[in-house]
Amino acid sequence: MALKSAMAVTGVILVLYLIAHMYGNLKVFSGQEAFDGYAHGLRELGYPLLPESGFLWIARIVLLASVLIHIYSAVVLTLRARKARTDRYQVKKRVQRTYASYTMRYGGILIALFVIFHILHLTVNVIAPGGKSDSPYERLVGGFQPEFWYVTLFYLASVIAVGFHLRHGVWSGMATLGFNKASRQGKINTVAMAIAVVVTVGFLLPPLAVTFGLVS
Amino acid sequence: MNITLRVWRQKGRDDEGRMVTYKLTDVSPDMSFLEMLDVLNEKLTLENEDPVAFDHDCREGICGACGVVIDGEAHGPERTTTCQLHMRSFKDGDTITVEPWRATAFPVVKDLVVDRGAFDRIIQAGGFISAPTGTAPDAHANPIPKPDADRAFDAATCIGCGACVAACPNASSMLFTAAKVTHLGMLPQGQPERASRVVKMINQQDEEDFGGCTNIGECAAVCPKGIPLDTISQLNRDLLGSLSKGIG
Ligand code: HEM
Ligand code: SF4
Ligand code: FES
Secondary structure, three states: OOHHHHHHHHHHHHHHHHHHHHHHHHHHHHOHHHHHHHHHHHHHOOOOOOOOOHHHHHHHHHHHHHHHHHHHHHHHHHHHHHHHOOOOOOOOOOOOOOHHHHOHHHHHHHHHHHHHHHHHHHHOOOOOOOOOOOOHHHHHHHHOOHHHHHHHHHHHHHHHHHHHHHHHHHHHHHHHOOOOOHHHHHHHHHHHHHHHHHHHHHHHHHHHHHHOOOOO | OOEEEEEEEOOOOOOOOEEEEEEEOOOOOOOEHHHHHHHHHHHHHHOOOOOOOOOOOOOOOOOOOOOOEEOOEEOOOOOOOHHHOEHHHOOOOOEEEEEOOOEOOEOEEEOOEEOOHHHHHHHHHHOOOOOOOOOOOOOOOOOOOHHHHHHHHHHHOOOOOOHHHHHOOOOOOHHHHHHHHHHHHOOHHHOOOHHHHHHHHHHHHHHOOOOOOOOOOHHHHHOOOOOOOHHHHHHHHHHHHHHHOOOO
16 A cells, blocks of 8 residues: 555655766766766765765665665556456557556666666676776766667667656656646646656766767 | 447356457447447347346436446547447447456456446445434535535546546556545545545555556546546545554
8 A cells, every 4th residue: 555655755766866866977078077076076975974985875775775665666566457457458548648657667677677787887887898997987988989889779778768757757656645636737747747858868968978979 | 320349248257258249230320329239139139149238227327337348448439428428429330349347356247247346345445424413414514615515526426437447557446436535535524534534445445456556547538427637646645644644
């Protein structure tokens, strides 16, 4: 019963994180120093109140917990929905549902795989298409060179999936948290669309800029 | 009109069921959809075949008995009940597919008839007020703001037809439950049990094997009574309030 609420609350945490993360990524356009400085700054945040990287680890634990709760709820609810209709319709018409609302489950799986790949690539640097480096900036620029077009392509598909996920997710989360009123539906839809577009474009700019040689 | 019908036939709960095709000639555009099925059944009876079982009672859009899925839409192409749908909504020569509601919570009894007892049990779990009865109170004893009364009345028009469940990709009964929670929650009489009502009704809903709501909105789009989608959010607000008070 509380699964949906858990999903919405963790979804909101993840959306806020994504917006902050996107802001950080866009620093790549201010050059290597600004970008690496920002990444380093995150490790100093809260210091000396917190130990070195303390804030970062708190954020990581909150995010990991959110992702796990979000995925757990998604899986349980998906299984429940499967069980709720075992005999399918021969003919089924879509009356008003958005395309985004179809892609929540499979899109979610793509996003989960992407997050794993992404952490191995740019955070832990175990997967290093452009060569390993201690500079986050060089990892980024190295990883999205034109010869690694398949990496860029995978990012492209995943980030677009995130965009679709947020288009319906923000709308759905607002309803689950009790904010949806007939008089506000237009606004909620606009905000959901705006967040989806801004996050998609904001995350696509840095890798595409590298691939097309605008940042090197 | 000439119509080809593809109808779900199922002898009983344990029968596998299958689509069967029938051809009807001389269908009048002024017939209701159920009258067209009556014509089919007369024909089947004369041919010594088993008539198609379908639910119906009032035939005027108020009892909620008659729902079937027509060409993939609950109650068919118009936003009304199946009994109020007319053959003029179709074209001469159309092939029309007729299926029962599909949900684990609504098992097929026979052909197009499903058992919607799960809805009754959700109402029994909390969709009522337990006020002591007596003589009717004075009309002005309990002033209620007009917008609240309107919303309560709108929500109270739910006829329990089950189209929302039939149309929902998750087979969730959220709109039905939300209509009752909103109806009683807008009125002073509904307040004493408000916090426990939503928890009990949602628990029953989960127990009946309905799916969880993902706010897709197909329910409100097919609802013959126009129950608004935001009643679901109103239910969620009550639910979060109850959970945060430790009820449930
Ligand atoms: C970038 C990370 C993610 C963000 C920001 C995010 C955000 C959200 C939000 C805000 C919701 C709405 C909550 C609600 O329905 O009340 C949601 C729903 C959902 N999410 Fe995510 N999510 C993310 C990752 C994932 C992953 C990895 C999966 C699957 C493995 C997933 C599967 C789902 C599903 C199935 C729903 C419910 C669908 C629906 O309500 O229609 N999400 N998500
Ligand atoms: S909410 Fe609408 S569709 Fe659902 S049972 Fe009530 S009247 Fe039928
Ligand atoms: S038969 Fe009563 S609503 Fe259709």
